Amino acid sequence: MKSMNKWLGAMLFCVASLPLLVSAATPDYSSVMILVKRGVLSSESHRQQGSSDESLKALKLLVPDIRPLVPASRERTNAQLQALQRHRLDRYFMVDTHKLTENQAESLLDKLRQSPLVESAEFEPRVEGMHEDNGKPIKKLARKSIPDFTGQQNYLQGKATVTPYKIGGVNAVEAWKVLGGRGQDMQVVSAEVNRWAEEHVDLPKANLEIDVGAVTGAHDTASAGIIASQQNGFGTTGIVPRAKLGYLHWGTDRLLQLADKLREGDVVQIGVHIRKKEPFSEVGCTVNCFVPIEDNRTVRDIITYLVEEKGVHVVLAAANGNINLDHPFFNGYYDRNAFDSGAIYAGAVDPKTGLRASFSEYGSRVDLFSWGRNVTTTTWSVSNPTTNYTHTFSGTSSANPIIAGVVASLQGVARAKGLGNIPPKELRKLLVETGYPQINGDSTEIGVQPDLEVAIKKMLEDKPPTGRLAVPEEVASGEIFSAHVYAGSPANKPLNYLWTATRFAPPIGSTETMSFTAPTVTADTRGTLSVAVSDGTHTLTLTEHINIKAPAGGGECGEIPAWDAGKKYVTYDEEVAHKGKKYKQNYKSVNKPPDLYSAPFGQPWHPGVDCP
Structure with a gap:
């Protein structure tokens, strides 16, 4: 090279x-x-x-x-x-x-x-604010005559169905009976194109905001109502009515700016999707070819950083494109076994059929679903900015804040009960394991709908260690990189770590932060890092895969072999290639990168020279 x-x-x-x-x-x-x-x-x-x-x-x-x-x-x-x-x-x-x-x-x-x-x-990319999901406002109401619509918020109820609907709700009403279930001490940030109407009588003021001139709109007003409309005896009641609500005016750079303002355990709901050039014939879409916001690689990297490094729960709309994310065209981009940012993809069900809504994205990457039609919540219009409501908010737009509210409720209970902050992937797994599927029993198309009562019960049964593993998605052949495990014990027990590094050096380790060297490869290869976190009674094993990228062209320096981190070098003057230079061996060594351990005297390698 x-x-x-x-x-x-x-x-x-x-x-x-x-x-x-x-x-x-x-x-x-x-x-x-x-x-x-x-x-x-x-x-x-x-x-x-x-x-x-x-x-x-x-x-x-x-x-x-x-x-x-x-x-x-x-x-x-x-x-x-x-x-x-x-x-x-x-x-x-x-x-x-x-x-x-x-x-x-x-x-x-x-x-x-x-x-x-x-x-x-x-x-x-052209990011759209999903405004096609805005519900039709009901007639204008005087503030003193706003009825209590909570009974019409069927998505708040339990698993039992209410006519004419064929699927139940997320059981927020049971979560409210548990300390922390209403979102006390929780912060949820809504990331959308427009912002909610803070002058609405049923909505809180922003606790945090990154705003560069967003205009007030119906979409985020509806999202805000689902999450945090106030429990005041009139209007609607949010899933976490006591949570603090923040706002991010959508932007890739602003999403990263948000990271510095969040604390571990906070929740971010992203209510936007990306429009692909139409027709998107490769996946059979002709119009409304929307894909999730993580279709953008930069955004996906930022979300991974939020989840793995900051411990923030990210919930995003799976999008309204009716596209199979497992389609071969995507070449495994949405395959969680290949890469998983840790975000929750929210799909949508049609409550009148109990089956996937016709517009909802689907596939194995969609973790959880909720109501995508007939959702009662707050809304906004120019003619009525303060007392507006709708019974027809829809789309993955409505499912997304419902799921975000569920996450905030469950995390709020964990904090209130002394379990601390649940790592995002663990909390997601808990919701998936305790949720229930569409009425046809299929839990693979758009995942399951959460059941907060069951999830809370399972979470409080035991107190094993919790943790999340932060590693690069890919590394270069022979590259030195860092990995870190963020772990804690709800029972306040000391923790021990045991790393297993398949294809990397060293092969094992025992500290929170490890430095590994990728193997030298001539073809793209997959490696695995895992760490077992033990409190002496329970063991939590966290695993992530890493793609090891081969050098462009398959070789670095003609016929000179690339330096191999796992090889023991014992032959004086043996040549190796590394990072565009060739080096000659001086002293015996193993796992001593030539670019870091080279000098005229006293080092395993002589100084490198540029490859011819």
Whole structure:
């Protein structure tokens, strides 16, 4: 592999560009998200100071106003930096293109994709606020004559059905009887295109907000009502009426900004989806070809960071595209066995049939579902901003805040009962194990509907360790990377850790943070990291898969073999290739990367020289 300096000595652009999916997301041309290749950035110490090496300077010549997705900070600790690196967030940059014409923006994008410094470059996708799901407002009511609609919020009830519906609710009414079940000490953030009407008589003021001029709208007003409308004897009652409610005006960079304002155990509901270019014939869609927000790789990386590093519960609308996320076209992108951000995908059921709503996305990645039609909640209109309600909010739009409210209720009980913050993937698993399926018994199409009463009972039965594992989605051949386990004992017992690293070095470990070396591979390979967390009585095993990427072209330095972390080097002057350089062996060594352990004297390797 050529060194980056040699790339810079050549022309900035090469003729090959990254392949694209046949049906890309519809761009909005407001900004471009750039992921630079490994090695483009300078050392960790320089990154902390916000400086760049010659490679990044070369990229800035092409796009002077490029800015990092994560602003540099001298206050950031090494552990915090490692957490960002595990999810590539230190390698993302943005370029504002909203003042360019579409042709100018497309031309810039093409140049970026041809740059040898860039791994990928994409326009921000056209994100839509799911306004087609807005319900029809009921007649205007005077504040003093607003009836109590709680009895019509059938999604709050238990598993038993109420005519004319063929499926029950999430059993919030039983959760309210348990300490913490109403969302005390919980914070839920609604991330949408518009924002809820804070002047509505039944809704709280924002506890937290990241807003750059969002307008008030019906959609988020309905979402807010499902989650946190007040328990006041009139109007509607939210699933967690005592929770604090925050707002995020949707934006990729703002989603990452939100991370610094959240604490472990908080809940974020994302009520937007992405429109694909139509027709999306590869999956059989002709109109309304919507996909989940995680279709965007940058967003998925940020959500993974929120879940794995921050311990935040993320619930997102599975989308209203009636698309099978297991379709071969997606090439396993939504296969949780290949990669799992930890977010909950909320599907929608038609309560009048008890079966999947015709518009709902489906597939094995959809974890949970709830009502996608006939949902009673608050709403908003220009003519009635303060006392508006609807009985017909719909879509995965309505299912999504219902599921978010359920998560906040269950997490609220865990906190109130001394169990602390339940790791997001564990809480999701608990809801899946205790939920119930569509009336046809199928729990594979859109998952199950939660039953809070059953979930709370199961959660309180025992107090085993809890934890979440944070690892990169992919690493390069021979790369050194970090992994971290966040774990706790609800019973306040000391914890022990035992790592098992299949294909990585070292093969075992016993600390919360581990540094591993990926094996040297000539073809893309899959490895597995797992850690057993024990309190002496119970053992929790957490497992994640990591993709090990082979070097481009299959080799680094002609016929010279690549350095192998697991090999014991004993032959003087034996040559190896590593990160674009060749090294000669000096002393016996094993798992001593040549770029870190080389010197004229006293190190296992002689200084490296550029590959010919």
